[in-house]
Amino acid sequence: MSLKTNPTCLSCSLLSVFLLFFQFCFAQPDFSQADALLQKNQKLLGNGVVALIYKDGKVIHSKELGEFNAKTAAPIASCSKWLTAALVMIFVDEGKIKLDDPVSKYIPIFDKYMKSYVTIRQCLAHTTGIENDKGNLLKMMQRGKYMNLEEVVNAIAAKEISNNAGTEFHYGAIGPNIAGRVMEVVSKKPFDRLIQEKLLRPLKMKQTSFVNENGFAPNPAGGARSSANDYINFLSMILNKGVFEGKQILSAQAIAEMQKPQFTSLPVKFTPKIAEGWHYGLGEWIQEEDANGNSIVVSSPGLFGTWPYVDKCRNYAAIVLTKSLLGEQKKDIMMEFKAAVDEAVGQCAN
Secondary structure, X not given: OOOXXXXXXXXXXXXXXXXXXXXXXXXXXXXXXXXXXXXXXXXXXXXXXXXXXXXXXXXXXXXXXXOOOOOOOEEOOOHHHHXXXXXXXXXXXXXXXXXXXXXXXXXXXXXXXXXXXXEHHHHHOOOOOEOOOOOOHHHHHOOOOOOOHHHHHHHHHOOOEOOOOOOOEEOOOHHHHHHHHHHHHHHOOOHHHHHHHXXXXXXXXXXXXXXXXXXXXXXXXXXXXXXXXXXXXXXXXXXXXXXXXXXXXOOHHHHHHHOOOOOOOOOEEEOOHHHOOOEEOOOOEEEEXXXXXXXXXXXXXXXXXXXXXXXXXXXXXXXXXXOOOOOHHHHHHHHHHHHHHHHHHOOOOO
């Protein structure tokens, strides 16, 4: 008896193999563990929570809880510093300023108060030596009744120094606000309008603004409002070495400089508890480093609970946007969230 092959069965078998291969190749990461973590801690996170994960040119996952969705705009506190630093680096790319320029070159009042040595780099890295608010992050976010950034920075120039510039790290609002004022002087435009034109509009961040709703001075260090949809555009640009939708917003060199740990050997006078043990770049924390001290994960968590980060090793970016004060317990949740996302996206690419 001869064995005959059924052509129909063979075709079915080949189709099944193909479908299995297709399913394997295009299977989506499973973020159920990360979602469950946010769901479990929704009340602690402020009820309204939205998380977005970006990888391979698109948002691959979103989770929305409570009254928040990806379009909800909320205060983002210190996440603002990352945006301000990026604006400064645009001016560096354009050759209009240098990071190691003294701020007195643009704001002469710093000469008057014997602070001519403070540089733009030191402003972005929180090493100005100018007396900061005494470790109260909420106070750092509150602005006095100044009507414009010039008044804010003139008052800063008159403050006492706690140490020489470049000799200690003291996280706060002073440095970024000085840097923001330098940009105003160079461009001859107010900060909130300037950052719209140079950064936010090119990144299609339509719901993001530094305008103070009470009519007071903008706060480059912590006064922005944004949405998860908007901020993930910024993070995608950072992840893609300055490119957004095919357009170079920042040079790859500027991105690398921002992500380089600055002044790592300096004593720390003040750092938030959520960032203890981390180094600082320009406008962003170095959340994880490799054995050679190079940044792997960079982030800029805000006082009101929003936590954006970029994982260069696993080639993805994420943001968890909330509206409740950030504390040690919420840091633990964010670390668990990242671990769950890491497991879903896989091992480091390099």
